[in-house]
Amino acid sequence: MSAGSKLKTASVTVALIGAVAAGGYFAKPYLVGSMGAGPAVAQTAPQAMPVKVAPVETQQIRLWSEFSGRLSAIDQVELRPQVSGTIQEVRFEDGQMVQKGDVLMVIDPRPYEAAVAEAKAELNAAGHTLRLAKKQRVRAEQLVKKGHVSKAVRDQRVSDHTVAVSRVNSAKAQLIQAEINLNYAYVKAPISGRLSRAEITVGNLVEAGPNAPVLTSIVSTDEIYADFDVDERNYLRYVHELTKVGGAVSELPVELTIDVGELRVYKGHIHSFDNQIDPATGTIRARAIFSNESGSLLPGMFAELRLGGSDVEDLVLLNPGDIGTDQDRKFVYVVGEGSTVEYREVALGASVEGKRVITRGLAQGDQVILGGLMKVRPGVPVTPILPETAQTAETTQLSATADTAKAEPSN
Template sequence: MRARGPIGVFTAVALVAGAGAFFYSRNVVPSTAQTPAAPPPAVTVAAPLVQKLVDYDEFTGRFEPTATVEIRPRVSGYITEINFTDGQVVEAGQTLFVIDQRPYETALAQAEATLAGARAQLTFAEADAKRSQELVRSSNIAVATHEQRVQQRQAADANLRAAEAALKRARLDLDFTEVRSPLRGRVSNRRIDLGNLVTGDGASTVLTNVVAQDNLYFTFDISEGDLRARRRAPGSAARDGHGMKVDARQDGEASWTQSGVLDFLDNRLRPGSGTIRARATFPNPDGALTPGQFGRIRLPRGDAYEAVLIPESAVMNDQYNKVALVVDDGNVVRQRQIKLGPAQRGGLIIVREGLKANERVVINGLMQAKPNQPVRPQPGSIEQNDVPAS
């Protein structure tokens, strides 16, 4: 068998290459067209919502009664009546307890008798002094005797006043045997039962207590920084004094259901906490508020102003800054660094700085919008629904 040489191998390779080129030229047509560029992404844009708003500061506090009275006996004796049910609403002047009145009725009768005797003594002494005065003029008695009778009249007059005071005291003690509520409010549970002996020494056991509920205080603390910011706000010079209208809500409520008036701001900051105590008064005619419960209060910081609002979903984070994306006249995305205010109902938030009312803000499609890149803006709108802000 004859061996193949280099020339034979080269010839075979050339034939295979030529066949491949012929096959490619018959089946593949070279293209001269370029792939079209992708269109800019579509985003939804809208002008910020402009509304006249008032900024509020919110604080946590507690509802407290405007008055709390501990009911104590003012005279001693045995409890003979308890005229209330634990926890009921009592009226001012309503009798809650009765202390055994018999000793005090006896003392009153004795005081009345003493007063009658003192009046009789004074009548006799006045008549005797009048007679002695006439006898002195006719020199029938000595002047010293007349002076003695005048002194007896004066002593009888003093005894009469003492008897009148004793009668008033006896009547007062008898009146104190009926322990009454000094105000309208809700009474606590009784601390003593029928038949127990109480003493009216001023340090006796508390019988019960009554708290006023028609009006309640809301007490809260304002930090030094918040107080300074409030006083710097436009139109707020008088907003830390009496008479400012405020709103409150109970813990767990979504809306501000209570309307009241700020009536107290303390005269100094507490050195330890750097806060100042404040108080507002709220009417509570239906008893919906319970003394001691927590709640929140909001105070207007300044006067109403034209606020710029955008959806919270349109706000992005850029490291430590908050930014929003806007589309300029050439449909190119621009980034705006913004300063935010408090959140509002309906998922909106106030933009204090960084946006103008006529700019087109990207409110949908933020993931597709890139700064300094073109987009296809689609018109949208920013509306505020009735969903309360958290």
């Protein structure tokens, strides 16, 4: 580079440095003014955010508690032979529905028929003996008055008559027992219901007694029990409700749900509570009763049960999405004084049809902010909009947008 070029470059550099310094000097007053030396700029007040709200209203709701239980038959009988003999007939099919008094099995009745015939003959003979003894007694009483026979003879005739009466009574008892045994030879259903299978088949010998085998079993089906355990807290609540209205436990409704590909609900009521709480589990055994005319409910089935209160209550319900969690507390946002957001701690109760019962924290008329947990904070000004109003506004806006689109000319 030549000496002339170097001199020109140095001159340009000096000129640029001077310009920068001058710019900084003239810019300084503006910077100072913006940092507080100049006039203050007025801040604009935050605009109120539109939020959907719902006024708190109570609804008449029956509270339900859910339990699991098992079904059991109201009547269940194991049939055993009451006389000995060979099984001659089986008159039912496995699983058949029968009525009380139907003959199910026949034990060879011939020995018992013979016993009945023998007892009848004994009774007939005892009757003849009694009639003769009665005549002799009457004759002896007449003759002793005339002195034709001694008192000893009369006393003997009286004794013979008394023995004859006893023999007749004994013969009658033997006949009754023989007829009972003959009746036992025809094994009958003691209750109406559904039979199990035949445990003893035709041709087998059975004997009566404490070790007698089970021939079959039968369970009633018209009604059925559901047994389940109720925790102490819920039990006390139900008892307290009944005490207030002076009702009986049978007034407590129970719903039973069975899953048969679709949920089928049966309605019943409490039959009884046990007489003590199990200290090991803190529960009391409850028994509900349900109609089962179709016979589709079977003993031993697992069932989901809901136990309801004796009466409906005025309750506040909220969607879970409108309830926030603050560590171990639950809260909602409501529209407070000056149309600002207010934090309100609430206490939750049971779940009812997907909603939660609010037992404490809200009063009639409070406006709860819906779905705004992530959008608003306490103290923020808001414009409350009822859901119906918001829906109308959205519909109007959509209609206006559609009309505008129609009015635009096509290219």
